[in-house]
Amino acid sequence: MDQLLQHLLNGLVLGGTYALLGIGLTLIFGLMDVVNFAHGEFYSLGAYATFAGLSLADLNFFAALGVAIVCGIALGALTERVLLRPLRGHSIDTVMLVMIGVWISMQNGELLLWGGVAKSIAHPFPTSPLTLGGLSLAPLRLFVLAAAIGLVVGAHLLVHRTRLGRAMRATFQDADTAALMGVRIHRIYTATFAIGSGLAAAAGALLGSVFIAYPSMGDLASLKAFSVVILGGLGNIGGATVGGLVLGIAEELGAGYVSSGYRDAVGFVIIMAVLLVRPSGLFARAERVG
């Protein structure tokens, strides 16, 4: 029983960051119709930026996390402005090929910059775990969970409670009408991609400090983000949150009770199973926005 609870707790920590990844992608994929295979690269960018902030710029851990998120937002905005805006109106497959190109470039750029050896990110938290009954949780993981929850709530509020969020939702419901109402839709697209990328970078910075940073970490992150989005339904932030938690817990349980070698297969199986059984996502009503 304790073991089960421990797995659930670990899954929750993992799932919180998957939710961040998923929310970022669900905004980009579900709302902009960009099949963003580079999403995981913004995740690894977050991890490496944190590492760079700590080891090169000598920042404190929390400042480095902030820098990582800003890097994700900035590079996301740049990518959207330079590569995606000229292709607006092109077929979804054309854009997908470009994002595959970005994915390969970013990953191998990282490999060149940092080398193939994994980097571990130093953090200020004590390593001895907090225990409660039979459960234990490293303070770092507790912080990661709290930060993830904070960011998820922040994203919800941003999309549902702010002017920008309303403009985003309007643009995605009907870009032409929104433009006629005075929404500057190009800016909205740039902002959406930047926010999505920033969330991915945050997820990478957080999980990167729990595990390690290595150049190909983005591959699995992309696929996990896609499985979260597919679980939750396109463009559905609430769905992505639940989807992230489901994936995180399913992976922990799969690794704990089936075989740790197949941990990463859980995401793949979820993608295939959900797409085959309920292509609109487990929590989707009809396709919806926001």
Added chain:
Amino acid sequence: MRRTAGILLALVALTVPFWIANPYFLHVVIMAGIFGILALSLNLLLGYTGQLSLGHAAFFGIGAYTSALLTLRLEWSFWPALPAAVVAAGIAGWAIGRLALKLRGAYFVLVTISFAGVVALVSINWMELTNGPLGLPGVPAPELGSWSLRTKTAYYYLVLAGAALSYEVCRRLIHSRIGRAFVALRENEPLAESVGVDGTRYLVLAAVVSAGMAGLAGSLYAHYTRFVSPEVFLFTYTVTMVIMVVAGGKGTLAGPLVGAVLFTVLPEALRAATSWQWQMLAYGVILVVLVFFLPRGIVPTLFR
């Protein structure tokens, strides 16, 4: 004119080992041939039906493992193992086609990626069958009577035959009713279905033929390098195939072959000057640049 060019090209292809004496160059040409088959196979899906498979390395790997396991464990000869590899990959293609038949575009891509991911994890974790990450060494070279096709020259002709066969299969398919149905589905699926084209049936057929061809390439690869490991499932292979097809010209018969030769020879030529990481970085940039500036690919741009 076309005919003369074709005959000339065939003559060149048949005499390659006579004017390329350097075994390393011949090796590059053999790899170009194997990748040519892979590019033709991917093009059948991406170029003609418009569905991108990012799991093509899985079919390649299934072909390679099937052939290697049959010859190593069951001591089959290469000649029945080769078609068995084609069939095994074809069955995988059928399963994926059947499963994903309702999905298009991005969702099809995701199912193929996931499939490749699961297959790769199985190849790493199922130690008893695949020997895990250590791979299967000592895959035998094909034998023809008492004659072993161990030499590069002999293997070149084997790969050439495989590539010619794949090209011919593609050509006949494309110029038939079936090929026209593929293109019709790519251009406008509802319209194609309204005139009686069974979308599902044709997409599954394209997936089976495409996967089978990738399996053929896998088997040829396994018996050429004589070693198979989970690396055959590397995503790099899929990316390379995509670049070859997009650069050469998707939806053309010659495009994938041109792309395959270009992107096998070019990296080898640049190998002295740059590292492997720079090459992959360049691949990504090239893909982006191609989409912006040469969206139709080399062949359609040159011969329109």
